[in-house]
Amino acid sequence: MTMDEQAYTGSFPLHTPGKISKASPSDVRRKNRSLIFSLLFPTGQCSRAELGRRTGLSRVAVSDVVNDMLDEGLIRENGFETTTTGKGKRGTLLSIDTSRLRIISIDLSQDNLVQGAVTDLLGLPQQRMEIALGPDIRIGVDTIVQFVDELRSDLDVNRIVGIGICAPGVIDNGVIRASTALGWHDVDLKATLERRFGIPVSITNDVTCAMLTERFFGQAGPNLLFVKNDHGIGSATLIDDVPVVGEHHAGGEIGHISIDPDNGPECPCGKRGCMERLISATALRERMRQVPPSERMGIIRQAGEYLATALAMPVGMLDITDICVYGPADIINNTLLDAAQQQLDRLTASTFHARSVIRRCQCGADITLRGSAVSVVRHYIEEW
Ligand SMILES: [Zn+2]
Incomplete structure (x- = not known):
């Protein structure tokens, strides 16, 4: 040999x-x-x-x-x-080595804001840029091209490992198949950027990006159920350190899975009781505004129970014990997490499943930007 x-x-x-x-x-x-x-x-x-x-x-x-x-x-x-x-x-x-090679990372997952950075191999920003968008302005591909061009301008092209784009939605080999937040369908962003810059491009779903940051710089091990809850709700699953993307690249798109199809609130998608309408941070804030302060805690507790009910089945199917939830502190707080934990215990306790723990993600605001850089590194190492 x-x-x-x-x-x-x-x-x-x-x-x-x-x-x-x-x-x-x-x-x-x-x-x-x-x-x-x-x-x-x-x-x-x-x-x-x-x-x-x-x-x-x-x-x-x-x-x-x-x-x-x-x-x-x-x-x-x-x-x-x-x-x-x-x-x-x-x-x-x-x-x-964090001193030599660089990644251009761009985050399209924030509301009304595009953030970009030149990072090192650990995804730490060395230089930042951002564009604030007006409330109803949607970003176009040409804006992203200009953005990359500016971030690239001071860099030695031989030191750039790749361009990482973090985007909400269903992404299939660099093509953004469907993104409600961006208003895009079948946009081949990878091909466009690679043609323009001659540098490898990785496009990664925003929840997967966040999960990669939690895995490598947070507290997670190689098996993880990750939930990102803000204006919408999405999840990502890591099994033996491999993100599970699914047969049609839509793994983790749980926002429009209904858990109360008869009595839940109506959803623009035509169903009732979708996860997004029941427990996304946006939906919960809206509901809390409509009730007296004394009832708000109850809404958060109920959201925790809904979350755990939804996650009990994948926990049982995959035997994952680590569930990490990323979201704003006013929603993903101890009340929600305690209620979720109690419900999960009630639903999953058995002699052959170890106890699964639901915890809050401690990674900061750069979680998606950083994960997008990690994604570039993964592809670079794999495809070299
Ligand atoms: Zn829906």
């Missing part, structure tokens, strides 16, 4: 779903690279010897991949191990 044929057979934390092909030597090399990168991403520090131990790859295979990644600017040497090896030699530590 040559070094190139030696491949790790476990799971790849930065794996992009839906790719099945026959392994060639370059595939094996890419997998080894992906694996080593994922052991260091985002904040790991390992020596070459430790990478070898943790991957099962030979010293030569590790060193081959590591040297390429050092040259490329993906990783750097960063001090020495504190303990010595048997031979009395301290290994050089490797970590992600």
Whole structure:
């Protein structure tokens, strides 16, 4: 077996779903690279010897991949191990290099605002830009092109890993199939931007972006149910570190799943009792405005119960114990979370399911912008 044929057979934390092909030597090399990168991403520090131990790859295979990644600017040497090896030699530590490569990340998921940044490989903004839109103004593709152009203007093109766009809606290989918030249908944003800039473009659903930030910079492990609740409500699921996008790329689009089809409030989609009408932050604020203050707590508690009722089935089906909810503090508060937890316990308690915990996401306002940069890194490592 040559070094190139030696491949790790476990799971790849930065794996992009839906790719099945026959392994060639370059595939094996890419997998080894992906694996080593994922052991260091985002904040790991390992020596070459430790990478070898943790991957099962030979010293030569590790060193081959590591040297390429050092040259490329993906990783750097960063001090020495504190303990010595048997031979009395301290290994050089490797970590992600945040100083050289850059990502252009743009977030289209905010209301009336487009935010953009040049970030490092950990998605931390090094330079920011934003455009405020009027209340009824919808963003067009040409505005995004101009925006990328401005963010790119001061950068050395050889240092740009890719452009990441975070967008609400159903996204199929870079084509925004349907986005109610943007008012877009079948917009091939990836092709347009790649033609214009000659840089790889990743377009990722906003809830998936937020979930990736929670996974890599928050408290989540490799299995997670993530719910984003603001003007609408969406979810994303991570299984063994692979986001589940679904057969038609609409996995997580739960806003118009009804949980009270007979008596729930009417929804513009034609049904009654859709999640969005029952428990989105916008809907809840509207309902609370219509009742005396003493009844508002009850509305939030009921929303928590609805949320848990909706999530009980995926929890049972997927055996996920970590449920993270991102949303504004006036809605996703302890009252809602306590009510949701009690309801979930009531619905799911059994001897063969570990207790699932519903918690509030602690990641800050850059959650989607940062996740979009992480998405670029994932694709870069996978498709190299
Ligand atoms: Zn609906």
